[in-house]
Amino acid sequence: MKTKVIAMYLPQYYVIEENSKFWGEGFTDWVGVKKAQPFLDNQIQPRVPLNNNYYDLSDPNVLRWQAKIAKEHGVYGFGMYHYWFNNKQNLLTKPSENLLLNKDINMPFFFAWDNCSWKRTWSKIPGNDWAPIIDENNRPKLENGKEVLVEFKLGNKNDWKKHFDYLLPFFQDERYIKINNKPLFFVFHCSKGILDMASYFDELAKNAGFDGILISFNKSPKIICNKAKSMFTYEPTYCLYGLAKISRYVWFKITKKISHIKSYDWAWKLILRHAKHNNRKKIFD
Secondary structure (H helix, E strand, O other): OOOOOEEEEOOOOOOOHHHHHHHOOOOOOHHHHHHOOOOOOOOOOOOOOHHHOOOOOOOHHHHHHHHHHHHHOOOOEEEEEEEEEEOOEEEOOHHHHHHHHOOOOOOOEEEEEOOOOEEOOOOOOOOOOOOHHHHOOOOOOOHHHOOEEEOOOOOOHHHHHHHHHHHHHHHHOOOEOEOOOOEEEEEOOOOHHHHHHHHHHHHHHHHOOOOOOEEEEEOOOOOOOOOOOOEEOOOOHHHHOOOOOOOHHHHOOOOOOOOOOOOHHHHHHHHHHHHHHOOOOOEEO
């Protein structure tokens, strides 16, 4: 079977009201990109996009262009980050909604649900990592130094139904990635409640004409959901964990001195070895 390359699609490159409130007017992840500083000798930072193209992901033409160049370089599809916190807050939806509305964009896709609260982890709050190039002197003060910016609430069946109803038009799109007529849906954080929701989603998917839903959970040294039928490994976290307690942000937001540094070549060799060992299991690498 030919390997399908999926590019994970982070929608943090356009302005939303919440990010402006939390981090300063007009904030996007381009702020961190522009302020990046070299950490290693001969490291080129900040990286400047070709032709200074600091694009705005609210523009569907940007997604159209990205899909075109991705296809030209062998990328099969996009894994769109999904930020459904609760029935009242579903953020950073513009790129995926633009994809749904513009059927001419030839790009298979699925959702990866980052189901957790947004906290002010880019701050000096004890116990949290602090990224000074983002946080220093440019964020608005929130009431009582509020740590939780947007709260994730799993809710109950009524809430899960509303969430599924939002997702259904995407699942029904012919470009949405399905395996054996089951929409693929990544979930980053597993729990008993999430497993109950997954069973309900499976029931709702069957009612909608699918053969169920394939929900894949994040497999890492800290999070192992034994009852899950499918798992995925999130790179490069799992292959670096324990090496130097490096988070996934180490490649582009260095905030502390670390004792070990490995190359991407090293990481990819480990990833490929892991994939070969799990080639008969439902594990996405």
